[in-house]
Amino acid sequence: MFRAYTRLTLLLLAILLCLVYIIKGDFIYAAYLSIAAFLLGLSHIWFGNIWQAFTAIRRGNTLLADRILNMVLRVDWLRPRARAYYFFVKGMLSLRANRLEEGKAQLLRALEGPLSSEKDRALAALNLAHITYVQKNWDDCQKWVDVAQQTDANDLLIKEHIKKLTQAIPDSK
Numbered sequence: 001m002f003r004a005y006t007r008l009t010l011l012l013l014a015i016l017l018c019l020v021y022i023i024k025g026d027f028i029y030a031a032y033l034s035i036a037a038f039l040l041g042l043s044h045i046w047f048g049n050i051w052q053a054f055t056a057i058r059r060g061n062t063l064l065a066d067r068i069l070n071m072v073l074r075v076d077w078l079r080p081r082a083r084a085y086y087f088f089v090k091g092m093l094s095l096r097a098n099r100l101e102e103g104k105a106q107l108l109r110a111l112e113g114p115l116s117s118e119k120d121r122a123l124a125a126l127n128l129a130h131i132t133y134v135q136k137n138w139d140d141c142q143k144w145v146d147v148a149q150q151t152d153a154n155d156l157l158i159k160e161h162i163k164k165l166t167q168a169i170p171d172s173k
Helices: 002-024 027-047 050-058 062-069 080-096 100-112 118-134 138-150 156-172
Strands: none
Touching: 002 027, 050 062, 050 080, 062 080, 080 100, 080 118, 100 118, 118 138, 118 156, 138 156
């Protein structure tokens, strides 16, 4: 959680030092610090702490990931890749909490965005396949398994889950 608050702490420190330099009358240093504060604030608005939340969810720390995601000011202000991962992590958190419809909506929004790796796209598709499997929607389940197979992910666990779902779908029809 330390890294999640680092940017905000630096932002506050830059603003305070800027005010100190303005009071002292040293406007050149105040200008530099105000530019630094502006850039830190802009980076927080555009990128949030999505990568720390993504790392936390990969390590299984869902509480930390949820707390970090709650620090995002407005989702629509995030850059496209950060927004896609925001919805990816939100979808995974919803699935962990057994909120399938919410997780499905979040993962669909994540797939609309530019997830950076094929492995993440395959994971999102596999989770959507799992949701539709639980809901006994076999056609959609097969569609999402096909999407996961079309990705270039070379992860053994992903290939194993694709195989399991492919074998389970015909048995359930």
